[in-house]
Amino acid sequence: MAKEIQKEQEYLDKVKRTIKKQINEVEEDAAKRKEEVIHIRKHFWDDLKVNMDTFDDYLETIIGMRQQAQDLSVSQGTHRHSYKRLEKLKRIEKVPYFGRIDFTEEGTNDAERIHIGVSTVFDETKETILIYDWRAPISSVYYDYPLGPAEYATPEGVIHGELEGKWQYNIRDGVIQSMFDTSLTIGDEILQEVLGQGSNKHMQSIVATIQKEQNKIIRNVRGRLLIVQGAAGSGKTSAALQRIAYFLYKYRETLKADQIILFSPNNMFSNYVSHVLPELGEENMLQETFQSYLEHRLGDSFTIEDPYEQLEYLLVETEDPAYKTRKASIQFKASAHFFEAVKKYREALESDGMLFKGLKFRGQTIVSAKQVKDIFYRENTSLRFHNRIDMLKERLLKEIDKTEKLERKKKWVQDQIELLSKDELQKVYNQLEETDEFNEDSFEFYVKEKKVLTRMIVRSKLKPLRKKVEGLQFINIKGLYRQLFENSIKQKLWEEQDLPPEWEDICSSTRKMLEENKLFQEDATPYLLLKELIQGFHSNTSIKHVLVDEAQDYSVFQFEFLKRLFPMAKMTVLGDFNQAIFAHADHSVDFRSLTSLYGKSETEYINLQRSYRSTRQIIEFTRQLVPEGEHIEAFDREGDKPILSILANHDELHTEIGTKIEALRNSDYQTIAIICKSAAESSVAYDVLRDRIHNLKLVKKNNDEYEKGVIVIPAYLAKGIEFDAVVIYDASMEVYGEENLRRMFYTACTRAMHQLQIYSVGEPNQFLSNIPSGRELISQG
Numbered sequence: 001m002a003k004e005i006q007k008e009q010e011y012l013d014k015v016k017r018t019i020k021k022q023i024n025e026v027e028e029d030a031a032k033r034k035e036e037v038i039h040i041r042k043h044f045w046d047d048l049k050v051n052m053d054t055f056d057d058y059l060e061t062i063i064g065m066r067q068q069a070q071d072l073s074v075s076q077g078t079h080r081h082s083y084k085r086l087e088k089l090k091r092i093e094k095v096p097y098f099g100r101i102d103f104t105e106e107g108t109n110d111a112e113r114i115h116i117g118v119s120t121v122f123d124e125t126k127e128t129i130l131i132y133d134w135r136a137p138i139s140s141v142y143y144d145y146p147l148g149p150a151e152y153a154t155p156e157g158v159i160h161g162e163l164e165g166k167w168q169y170n171i172r173d174g175v176i177q178s179m180f181d182t183s184l185t186i187g188d189e190i191l192q193e194v195l196g197q198g199s200n201k202h203m204q205s206i207v208a209t210i211q212k213e214q215n216k217i218i219r220n221v222r223g224r225l226l227i228v229q230g231a232a233g234s235g236k237t238s239a240a241l242q243r244i245a246y247f248l249y250k251y252r253e254t255l256k257a258d259q260i261i262l263f264s265p266n267n268m269f270s271n272y273v274s275h276v277l278p279e280l281g282e283e284n285m286l287q288e289t290f291q292s293y294l295e296h297r298l299g300d301s302f303t304i305e306d307p308y309e310q311l312e313y314l315l316v317e318t319e320d321p322a323y324k325t326r327k328a329s330i331q332f333k334a335s336a337h338f339f340e341a342v343k344k345y346r347e348a349l350e351s352d353g354m355l356f357k358g359l360k361f362r363g364q365t366i367v368s369a370k371q372v373k374d375i376f377y378r379e380n381t382s383l384r385f386h387n388r389i390d391m392l393k394e395r396l397l398k399e400i401d402k403t404e405k406l407e408r409k410k411k412w413v414q415d416q417i418e419l420l421s422k423d424e425l426q427k428v429y430n431q432l433e434e435t436d437e438f439n440e441d442s443f444e445f446y447v448k449e450k451k452v453l454t455r456m457i458v459r460s461k462l463k464p465l466r467k468k469v470e471g472l473q474f475i476n477i478k479g480l481y482r483q484l485f486e487n488s489i490k491q492k493l494w495e496e497q498d499l500p501p502e503w504e505d506i507c508s509s510t511r512k513m514l515e516e517n518k519l520f521q522e523d524a525t526p527y528l529l530l531k532e533l534i535q536g537f538h539s540n541t542s543i544k545h546v547l548v549d550e551a552q553d554y555s556v557f558q559f560e561f562l563k564r565l566f567p568m569a570k571m572t573v574l575g576d577f578n579q580a581i582f583a584h585a586d587h588s589v590d591f592r593s594l595t596s597l598y599g600k601s602e603t604e605y606i607n608l609q610r611s612y613r614s615t616r617q618i619i620e621f622t623r624q625l626v627p628e629g630e631h632i633e634a635f636d637r638e639g640d641k642p643i644l645s646i647l648a649n650h651d652e653l654h655t656e657i658g659t660k661i662e663a664l665r666n667s668d669y670q671t672i673a674i675i676c677k678s679a680a681e682s683s684v685a686y687d688v689l690r691d692r693i694h695n696l697k698l699v700k701k702n703n704d705e706y707e708k709g710v711i712v713i714p715a716y717l718a719k720g721i722e723f724d725a726v727v728i729y730d731a732s733m734e735v736y737g738e739e740n741l742r743r744m745f746y747t748a749c750t751r752a753m754h755q756l757q758i759y760s761v762g763e764p765n766q767f768l769s770n771i772p773s774g775r776e777l778i779s780q781g
């Protein structure tokens with residue numbers, strides 16, 4: 001082995017020398033480019049002859065300026081490119097590669113040694129590849145095959161061959177620390193080591209240890225929709241991010257990072273995952289939360305409840321008299337029934353039920369709401385709905401034209417002219433000057449001036465009304481959404497048995513919110529969908545890939561919406577039913593039902609069963625918390641068993657937590673989370689524990705950064721992230737007594753990588769009662 005390592009170190013040294021040389025070359029080039037840019041910027045005006053005397057001089061000046069600007073932009077582009085290349089080379093200088101395959105292509109005799117790293121490195125001749133990018137076609141063999149026959153797809157066809165050897169390297173600072181022949185070692189040594197390390201403030205890339213099933217997700221480019229259901233910690237987010245890097249490599253000629261968008265649950269999560277792509281030498285994709293999109297579209301008209309407010313209400317306000325109605329409302333409004341009803345409603349509006357706003361100008365009605373409605377249902381009825389809306393818009397604009405003409409004659413216009421400021425008058429003269437009317441004799445000029453002023457005043461006063469009509473604001477969307485919850489429409493849309501018993505109360509509370517210009521979370525997407533179904537969809541055609549993480553928290557409305565919003569994009573949806581903690585979860589989409597979005601032939605489904613985040617002991621415990629959890633496989637990494645400690649009261653609890661945190665800190669754990677059920681419980685816990693735990697932090701929904709150290713956090717905010725050690729604040733029956741909190745509890749426990757400590761004040765919750773104590777879980781107290 002020592003000999004093998006030495007030989008490999010020689011290869012590594014050669015690679016390092018090549019990289020160093022390239023760094024020097026690129027550095028030189030980058031410096032030159034920089035100087036060029038500075039020179040052009042500094043001497044932009046010196047090198048330019050500015051002469052505006054004649055039209056030809058003027059033209060020449062403009063052409064010269066354009067040329068200079070073009071030169072500057074080219075130099076800046078080249079400089080940026082050199083700089084990027086330099087950054088890439090520097091990043092791989094210390095660890096140029098992490099794996100190797102020895103592959104004999106069919107029809108040849110010798111195995112070629114293929115070293116695999118984060119990016120491609122050529123030798124000096126630029127003909128031989130010293131390191132293959134992990135995304136290159138041949139690199140897939142490294143992830144997909146054990147020794148023996150293997151193949152990989154290239155644009156020219158499938159290459160068959162024999163995989164003769166497969167190695168993993170542990171390289172640090174340019175020195176090989178160890179290397180593993182994966183055909184000899186049992187298990188994945190490097191993966192063991194990586195997973196055994198402490199958690200980080202930011203998520204890390206996994207390219208050195210991508211697993212076969214994850215590679216399928218990363219490289220899948222077949223259909224329009226890829227659905228990934230995966231256990232907690234199975235690498236869904238990781239796979240999503242490496243998939244983006246893969247796209248950026250595979251389609252590098254045509255795809256830019258800002259044509260990819262990742263929908264994430266909150267800003268803290270966005271921040272947590274924001275380092276993976278730069279670490280891989282790629283620019284970050286766009287990131288958005290669904291809530292921020294809703295705010296962007298509806299925030300001007302409504303105050304929109306955010307999903308965490310909604311969840312907090314459901315977790316905490318169980319004694320509120322309106323609680324039952326609200327819960328039923330949330331579930332109903334996320335259901336397929338409601339979705340179908342909204343679509344049916346929009347269709348029904350073609351023949352009846354549209355609501356409009358009348359047009360008024362200076363207190364006078366131009367067209368009343370009723371007249372608009374009459375026009376809509378009388379004219380152009382054979383056209384399609386959206387064309388009818390367009391025709392109606394044109395018609396209303398014409399009515400405004402008529403009004404404009406009439407208004408010009410009115411006295412208020414003359415009054416306004418007299419009140420015009422000097423500046424405004426100047427503007428009119430300028431206009432007249434441009435049209436040559438200035439040269440005419442003074443009487444005519446006076447008449448024209450008046451005309452222009454009159455036109456200008458009436459037009460500018462009517463401008464807001466025109467804008468409203470152009471923006472289709474004459475359609476009363478709020479009224480139309482409200483109408484869905486009125487008795488007048490009830491029979492048309494629903495079968496009595498489809499409606500929840502709380503229907504009447506749901507209707508009145510929804511109407512009340514609308515009157516106050518507020519939208520419950522559960523109303524926001526249906527409202528927007530209805531608006532778009534009526535006014536036509538806003539779409540973004542530049543986005544080519546949409547990835548939705550934590551997709552179990554999205555309703556059928558939201559998926560439909562994303563599909564229509566990004567009509568040119570392929571979609572990747574990643575989630576885990578067992579972590580569906582949102583209120584509508586009972587009625588949330590089964591991922592398989594998403595097939596209807598793009599059809600069966602355009603949809604692929606991948607299931608990830610193996611979990612990598614936590615130790616075997618933690619996974620063996622957590623998988624018992626959820627139905628069919630026995631299918632979840634643990635990666636073989638050993639650790640302590642989770643511990644359940646039952647305490648008599650909160651004083652004891654706080655003393656115990658204080659001691660536990662001290663012990664965890666002494667064991668050098670960097671990220672420790674005390675996970676609570678809700679923000680309310682977190683706040684209570686924090687107030688007591690802050691005096692006992694030094695530098696304790698409370699995480700709230702608007703936190704942007706994932707903090708190292710010891711934090712108190714509600715379970716729903718800990719989603720998607722992980723901690724070295726997790727302390728469940730109070731897993732008692734009192735706190736988690738409801739069956740619908742099972743997934744929340746599971747989500748909280750599965751955040752732990754190395755240590756899981758569960759406390760319960762009094763009797764533990766029912767999810768723990770099925771677990772044979774003393775085996776996976778040791779009971780103390």
Ligand SMILES: Nc1ncnc2c1ncn2[C@@H]1O[C@H](COP(=O)(O)OP(=O)(O)OP(=O)(O)O)[C@@H](O)[C@H]1O
Binds near residue numbers: 206210233234235237
């Ligand atoms: N192939 C791998 N190599 C190294 N680490 C991995 C691999 N796959 C997953 N991990 C690690 O496992 C942890 C969990 O991964 P990730 O967060 O992507 O899982 P997830 O399925 O999105 O989890 P959750 O559903 O609980 O949010 C991370 O620390 C990640 O780095």
